[in-house]
Amino acid sequence: MVMAALSGEPLTTDKPPRPAPIIEIENLSFHYGAFRAVKDVTVAFAPNQITALIGPSGCGKSTLLRTLNRMNDLIPGTRVEGQVRYHGQDLYAKDVDAVEVRRRIGMVFQKANPFPKSIYENVAFGPKVTGFKGDMDGLVESSLRRAALWNDVKDKLGQSGMALSGGQQQRLCIARAIATNPDVILMDEPCSALDPRSTLQIEELMQELRESYTILIVTHNMQQASRASDNTVFLNMAEDRAGYVVEQGPTYDLFTNPRNQMTEDYVSGRFG
Amino acid sequence: MSTIGSNAAATQSSVHASLTGARRDTAGAIFQGALLASLLFSLAVLLVLVVDVLGKAMPVFAERGVGFLTSPLSSNPAKAGVLQGIIGTGVLALIVAVVAFPMGLATAIYLEEYAADTWFTRFVQVNIRNLAGVPSVVYGLLGLSVFVALANSLDGAGNGRNILAGGATLAVLVLPIVVITSIEALRAVPNSIREAGYGVGASQWDVIRKLILPSAAPGILTGIVLALSRALGETAPLVLAGAVLGSFSGTTLQTLFSGSYTALPMIVYDWSRKPQEAFRQDAAAAIVVLLAITLFANGIAILLRNRSEQSW
Numbered sequence: 001m002v003m004a005a006l007s008g009e010p011l012t013t014d015k016p017p018r019p020a021p022i023i024e025i026e027n028l029s030f031h032y033g034a035f036r037a038v039k040d041v042t043v044a045f046a047p048n049q050i051t052a053l054i055g056p057s058g059c060g061k062s063t064l065l066r067t068l069n070r071m072n073d074l075i076p077g078t079r080v081e082g083q084v085r086y087h088g089q090d091l092y093a094k095d096v097d098a099v100e101v102r103r104r105i106g107m108v109f110q111k112a113n114p115f116p117k118s119i120y121e122n123v124a125f126g127p128k129v130t131g132f133k134g135d136m137d138g139l140v141e142s143s144l145r146r147a148a149l150w151n152d153v154k155d156k157l158g159q160s161g162m163a164l165s166g167g168q169q170q171r172l173c174i175a176r177a178i179a180t181n182p183d184v185i186l187m188d189e190p191c192s193a194l195d196p197r198s199t200l201q202i203e204e205l206m207q208e209l210r211e212s213y214t215i216l217i218v219t220h221n222m223q224q225a226s227r228a229s230d231n232t233v234f235l236n237m238a239e240d241r242a243g244y245v246v247e248q249g250p251t252y253d254l255f256t257n258p259r260n261q262m263t264e265d266y267v268s269g270r271f272g
Numbered sequence: 273m274s275t276i277g278s279n280a281a282a283t284q285s286s287v288h289a290s291l292t293g294a295r296r297d298t299a300g301a302i303f304q305g306a307l308l309a310s311l312l313f314s315l316a317v318l319l320v321l322v323v324d325v326l327g328k329a330m331p332v333f334a335e336r337g338v339g340f341l342t343s344p345l346s347s348n349p350a351k352a353g354v355l356q357g358i359i360g361t362g363v364l365a366l367i368v369a370v371v372a373f374p375m376g377l378a379t380a381i382y383l384e385e386y387a388a389d390t391w392f393t394r395f396v397q398v399n400i401r402n403l404a405g406v407p408s409v410v411y412g413l414l415g416l417s418v419f420v421a422l423a424n425s426l427d428g429a430g431n432g433r434n435i436l437a438g439g440a441t442l443a444v445l446v447l448p449i450v451v452i453t454s455i456e457a458l459r460a461v462p463n464s465i466r467e468a469g470y471g472v473g474a475s476q477w478d479v480i481r482k483l484i485l486p487s488a489a490p491g492i493l494t495g496i497v498l499a500l501s502r503a504l505g506e507t508a509p510l511v512l513a514g515a516v517l518g519s520f521s522g523t524t525l526q527t528l529f530s531g532s533y534t535a536l537p538m539i540v541y542d543w544s545r546k547p548q549e550a551f552r553q554d555a556a557a558a559i560v561v562l563l564a565i566t567l568f569a570n571g572i573a574i575l576l577r578n579r580s581e582q583s584w
Contacts, residue, residue, distance in 0.1 A: 069471070071467065071470065071471070074466070074467070074470060076388060076389060099470075099473055099474070099475050100473070102470060102471060102472070102473045103472075103473030106471060106472065106473075107467075107471040108471075109464065109467060109468065109471070111464060113462075113464035113465065113467065113468045114468075115465060115468060115469070115483060116465070116486070116487055125469075125472060125474070125482070126472030126473060126474070129472070129473065129474040129475070129478040129482070130472075130473050130474075173468070176468075176472060177471070177472065179472075180472050180473055
């Protein structure tokens with residue numbers, strides 16, 4: 001297993017009732033310049049599960065997601081307080097290399113963004129830059145198969161990835177994320193630009209992928225959160241427009257028996 | 273019920289009338305006409321110029337053929353050729369390509385991809401834009417006071433007015449153009465491509481080299497086409513940086529580097545001023561040669577651009 005190999009922890013065969021979290025966020029606040037977008041977030045994510053981050057627009061869901069693979073480092077003038085621990089290692093410690101973090105925590109974006117290269121090159125790009133030396137053809141095929149795209153594209157691997165349909169492009173982006181063999185896949189509203197059929201395909205795909213990966217998904221779509229996730233984190237915006245966690249727990253509990261009135265109002269569609 | 277039927281018919285006819293009514297969009301038509309007129313005017317000017325130049329140049333090429341291209345400068349219009357000008361312009365283009373393009377692109381990549389957005393980098397960018405608007409004769413003065421002096425100190429025998437000084441002057445002249453167009457090309461690469469690259473664990477160098485530069489290549493090459501055309505057509509800076517107006521002996525590269533050199537625009541300028549009508553025709557022929565060289569250089573750049581557009 002990748003996780004064990006990375007962290008040096010012994011493999012355990014018996015599954016504990018509550019597995020150790022793969023990512024823990026503790027007292028995290030995130031600032032864009034003077035504006036605090038997220039405040040005092042403490043959440044833990046269980047391995048091999050799908051966790052949905054839901055909440056109204058502007059509540060910091062995407063920002064929070066992007067702190068997990070240090071994607072926000074690319075935006076000048078941002079600042080992180082608190083800790084994000086991955087297998088116990090603080091990702092914002094001084095000696096941590098953001099590039100290495102992103103190799104283990106991959107990302108699928110809101111708008112499908114294939115490289116302006118061939119389908120093959122799109123999938124092979126990550127492994128190439130991360131120094132993969134093995135059977136590239138095999139890796140490209142297996143990644144496309146796992147992303148349920150192989151049958152659509154196997155005869156046109158040399159064609160541009162941009163020529164695919166929206167849903168296929170997003171599955172190509174998932175294949176690209178899988179190809180570097182990450183531990184965690186972050187998905188930032190991956191279905192927001194897709195039609196219902198493509199959305200369903202992606203959701204089915206997520207169910208298969210959770211066998212091997214931990215998936216965190218930001219979604220606007222509450223039906224999607226309720227049908228496709230194991231756990232849900234509900235964020236809301238405070239008076240000062242900073243996002244904070246209102247409630248978190250197993251998706252079924254959160255949707256059927258919310259502890260917080262705000263959660264109940266949100267999941268029943270009364271605001272947001 | 274007949275009222276409903278007649279109402280429906282009335283609605284149908286009024287909708288038909290309003291949808292098919294040929295309302296004249298006069299302002300739009302005038303605007304479109306003005307746009308077309310501008311295009312035709314530019315084309316007409318260009319056509320007159322080309323026809324005029326070709327008309328004057330034709331007899332020279334008909335009479336002397338390739339001899340015009342392979343003869344050195346001369347005070348006799350029937351013998352004068354542009355060999356030194358072709359060699360000079362070619363070497364100048366080479367120097368510009370070797371000096372200005374890598375340096376300009378490197379500056380653009382640094383400013384756009386690496387440097388933080390501070391008041392200093394913004395100050396630098398604004399001033400690079402200003403430099404692109406500085407008259408070329410000012411660059412000639414710079415060439416005279418810096419590059420000619422430098423060449424003089426390196427080469428004790430000559431007086432420093434050699435083709436290296438001229439090439440360096442032209443390179444500095446087009447450097448801002450290369451920087452600005454490259455910055456624009458890099459800026460036009462969507463951020464989603466950068467994010468996608470970083471998202472799969474690519475380093476900044478990988479993202480720039482393998483994703484951003486290929487995407488920006490067509491725009492960068494367009495800038496290089498513009499810059500090269502500008503450099504090949506300049507006269508004023510070369511006058512100051514030591515190119516010879518008038519004839520001189522020596523057609524080999526060695527003499528170009530050690531002393532006298534010239535370029536096609538210089539020859540055109542020189543011959544146009546001469547009293548003999550025959551030199552006027554020679555000048556037109558030299559213009560044709562200069563245009564051909566410029567088109568050839570641009571053709572290479574455009575070919576590269578089209579190739580970079582196709583290859584993803």
